[in-house]
Amino acid sequence: MKKILVLGAGGQIGSELTTYLRSIYGGNNVVAADVRLPMIDAIMQGGPVEQCDATQAAQVADIVKRYQIDAIFNLVAILSAKAEMNPMLGWNIGIGALVNCLEVAREYHCAVFTPSSIGAFGPTTPLDGTPQDTIQRPQTIYGVTKVTGELLSDYYYKRFQVDTRSVRFPGLISNVTLPGGGTTDYAVDIYYAAARGEQFTCPLKPGTLLDMMYMPDALHAAVQLMEADPSRLIHRNSFNVTAMHFAPEEIYAEICKVKPDFKMVYEVEPVKQSIAESWPNWMDDSCARAEWDFKPQYDLQAMTRDMLQILDARFAK
Numbered sequence: 001m002k003k004i005l006v007l008g009a010g011g012q013i014g015s016e017l018t019t020y021l022r023s024i025y026g027g028n029n030v031v032a033a034d035v036r037l038p039m040i041d042a043i044m045q046g047g048p049v050e051q052c053d054a055t056q057a058a059q060v061a062d063i064v065k066r067y068q069i070d071a072i073f074n075l076v077a078i079l080s081a082k083a084e085m086n087p088m089l090g091w092n093i094g095i096g097a098l099v100n101c102l103e104v105a106r107e108y109h110c111a112v113f114t115p116s117s118i119g120a121f122g123p124t125t126p127l128d129g130t131p132q133d134t135i136q137r138p139q140t141i142y143g144v145t146k147v148t149g150e151l152l153s154d155y156y157y158k159r160f161q162v163d164t165r166s167v168r169f170p171g172l173i174s175n176v177t178l179p180g181g182g183t184t185d186y187a188v189d190i191y192y193a194a195a196r197g198e199q200f201t202c203p204l205k206p207g208t209l210l211d212m213m214y215m216p217d218a219l220h221a222a223v224q225l226m227e228a229d230p231s232r233l234i235h236r237n238s239f240n241v242t243a244m245h246f247a248p249e250e251i252y253a254e255i256c257k258v259k260p261d262f263k264m265v266y267e268v269e270p271v272k273q274s275i276a277e278s279w280p281n282w283m284d285d286s287c288a289r290a291e292w293d294f295k296p297q298y299d300l301q302a303m304t305r306d307m308l309q310i311l312d313a314r315f316a317k
């Protein structure tokens with residue numbers, strides 16, 4: 001990867017992945033594009049920036065040509081609960097951006113990374129130790145776009161030799177840009193409430209297990225997979241990856257070790273609850289570990305310490 005385009009650079013993953021990629025490949029070699037400008041200062045000032053509606057093929061092609069892009073990180077998506085409010089928008093954005101990336105990549109010989117998700121599974125999937133290759137019948141439009149994305153990406157690899165690679169991210173926890181409209185967002189919001197000294201209202205029931213990962217591990221995984229020796233890859237789209245799994249009462253208890261006065265109440269949001277119950281309790285990510293040495297560093301305790309240290313310092317200002 002020499003010249004990289006990040007689509008959706010202003011989003012939860014993009015706002016950190018762009019900076020991480022620039023630290024590895026050099027600021028000028030990573031183009032940050034988003035439909036909305038400006039993005040955060042670190043991105044606006046760290047290298048080239050372009051406004052781009054990724055659902056418009058000509059706009060994506062123009063940037064790829066002008067910068068002679070070798071790899072596209074396509075992070076454009078509407079998260080699960082938000083997409084349920086407007087399914088066609090979820091489909092048009094997720095699939096529109098993906099198809100444009102794949103077609104441009106076919107024409108200009110780029111690699112493509114597109115995150116899939118735990119949302120690519122559904123209630124008929126084995127939810128404990130979810131295997132790499134298993135039943136995928138999601139019941140959300142977000143999940144339908146993710147399964148479609150996995151299939152299309154594998155198709156472009158087999159049919160046109162486009163170097164497509166992908167991971168099924170679990171809920172991602174981060175402190176630069178908030179997610180928004182996701183089912184796993186509660187595990188981000190809870191830290192912000194704790195750091196602000198506010199009570200947290202949890203939208204999921206106690207006992208609702210979900211896979212999660214701290215953003216530094218997610219960034220590392222994306223780059224590690226794109227740099228992996230292709231001869232070792234048996235799978236491509238998409239690898240199960242996870243770092244931890246917990247229920248709301250477990251993340252709450254971990255935060256209370258640092259902030260004993262922190263309070264949480266439950267007010268279940270039915271759409272999020274039903275989505276969460278249809279997703280894995282924990283995935284088996286042994287293929288990612290075997291084929292490209294995936295190895296996350298953060299568990300619940302280490303992530304909690306880091307999140308609270310960073311947010312406490314920010315809110316103390």
Ligand code: SER
Pocket residue numbers: 079080081116117118119142169170171172181182183184185
């Ligand atoms: N974090 C996403 C969501 O909750 C799942 O990939 O929608």
